[in-house]
Amino acid sequence: MAKMLGKDSTCSIARSLEAVGDTWTLLIIREAILTGATRFREFRDALGVAPNILTKRLEKIVADGLMERRTYQDPGERARDEYVLTESGRALSLVIAALADWGRTYRPHPDGTSPRFATEEGGAVARLGFATSDGTSAPPTKLVAQRTPDAQLAAS
Template identity: 80%
Template sequence: MAKTLGKESTCSIARSLEAVGDTWTLLIIREAMLTGATRFQEFREALGVAPNILSKRLEKIVEDGLMERRTYREPGSRPRDEYVLTESGRALTLVIGALADWGRVYRPRQDGTSPCFAGEKTGGIARLGFVTADGDFAQPAELVAQRTPDAQLTTP
């Protein structure tokens, strides 16, 4: 039986957290996005995570479809696996961006760093925010949340 978070297993937030609710998972995804890391040792060096924990997290990330495992072989070496973000994993850019913005504002550090997202073709800096159907930006404090069936919502 699959693990479900909380009483409301139909909740999209609970379903999402089942895949990305672990700290190491989001940090692995962050490294893949921001540095292009794909190899076990790259993740290990960047994060300082124990090898057994990293192995388990990468296995779950692949199982959840956020990354795919590909075999590569450098000349004179044995075959090894690399981990490449899937479309589902790349779509977490919004989550990583939102967490980064929140952390920058509400958990500031004098020596802190944050990712900056820009258009690949134009180089224009992208801003994260809620946009209404009219194209206006809405401040989070101006919004109310309500449970809505997934079928009634449009997917980007």
């Protein structure tokens, strides 16, 4: 049986955390998004994570549909697996951007780095933020949130 987070396992945040609530998972996704990493060695070297932990996290990431495993073979080498982001894995760029923005603002570091997201065509820098249905910018400090059924949100 899958782990249930809290008493309201229907909450979209709890459901999301079941897939990405582990530190290593988000860092693996970050490397795939920011550096294009796909190979075990690339993740291990970039993150300094123990191989057994990386193996378990990659298995879960694949099982959760965030990456898919593909076989590749370099000339003269044995066949190996690489891990390629799926659409749902690539969509986590919003989460990575939001965490980076929050960390830059509330956990500053004098030598810190952050991702910058830009369009593939033209390179226009994309800004993260809330906007109302008419396109008006809405600062997070001026918003209220309330539990709403997913079906209602999809219809609006």
